[in-house]
Amino acid sequence: MREQGRIWMNGKLVPFGSAKVHVLTHALHYSTAVFEGIRCYHTGRGKVIFRLGEHVERLFKSAKIYSMKIPFSRKEVSEGIVRTVLASGLRECYIRPIAYYSYGVMGLTPTPNKVDLAIACWEWKTGESTAGKVRGARCKVSSWLRIDSRSQPMQAKAASNYANAALARMEAIRAGYDEAIMLNYQGKVSEGSAENIFIVSGGRISTPPLNAGILDGITRDSIIKIARAEGIDVEERDVDRDELYTADEVFMTGTAAEVSSVTEVDDVPVGDGRMGQTTRRLQELFFEASRGRDERFSDWLVPI
Ligand SMILES: Cc1ncc(COP(=O)(O)O)c(C=O)c1O
Secondary structure, eight states: OOOOSEEEETTEEEEGGGOOOOTTOHHHHHOOEEEOOEEEEEETTEEEEETHHHHHHHHHHHHHHTTOOOSSOHHHHHHHHHHHHHHHTOSSEEEEEEEEEOSSOOSSOOTTSOEEEEEEEEOOOSSOSOBTTTBOEEEEEOSSOOOOTTTSOTTSOBTTHHHHHHHHHHHHHHTTOSEEEEEOTTSBEEEESSSEEEEEETTEEEEOOGGGTOOOOHHHHHHHHHHHHTTOOEEEOOOBHHHHHHOSEEEEEETTTEEEEEEEETTEESTTSSOOHHHHHHHHHHHHHHTTOOGGGGGGEEEO
């Protein structure tokens, strides 16, 4: 990690290397943290933050589910994000706000602890996390099932959800793949370890519904809106594992991944094994929208 700029901790910008927490921080032991992943893009009109309002809203929603009272308003958090990005001097970056039960009272019950909020950002280039963009990603259907809302609320972007995702990601990488695709307890496709998933079959685009145990992805929502604006319908429905092998195209979406093509699932080529036309088109449209080159979506960009 290249330490650049400053990290916002409870309202103060501190040097990157000094942004520390106590080893008895509740969240470190019990995963009682919620966070966001946001992008700042460089556009013809300068730096913009992509769908800032929606990300801040999702952070507060995640916190509410865990009875966590973030001691800042949405406006203060948004301003903190902007200050952190400006202090970094980075042209483009990935931004990570995290709210967590802090240090004070050890034991499972989180609520006696105060809630702290930190915001960091770092360089995470786009289009270069190669798998899925430069070449298609090779994915493995994970042996780990995606936990669902009977066990943990999946609409919260909570640190605790990521132990399940990390197991799936490690399994896939160890077996020589780029990413995992996780099924839910019903055996239906849910999502990647940190991305939502779409399939294209016979010209129809489908994606698992929110009740398939997925995160309500902001890139997923952007792609649905972009596709619909282009007159292409996206169906939110249960997707069977078999469909991953027979689809013409499969792609994943996420703040880090943006729109990434999947060209192999369990060693079976998707379509002809190359990025498909619909994926390429949506990837381009997302690129145009996020870089301020599509007026239809200009309200997604917050200039800073
Ligand atoms: C589990 C999971 N699903 C989906 C996504 C995609 O969500 P978004 O597009 O809001 O980044 C992410 C990334 O944040 C994720 O971690």
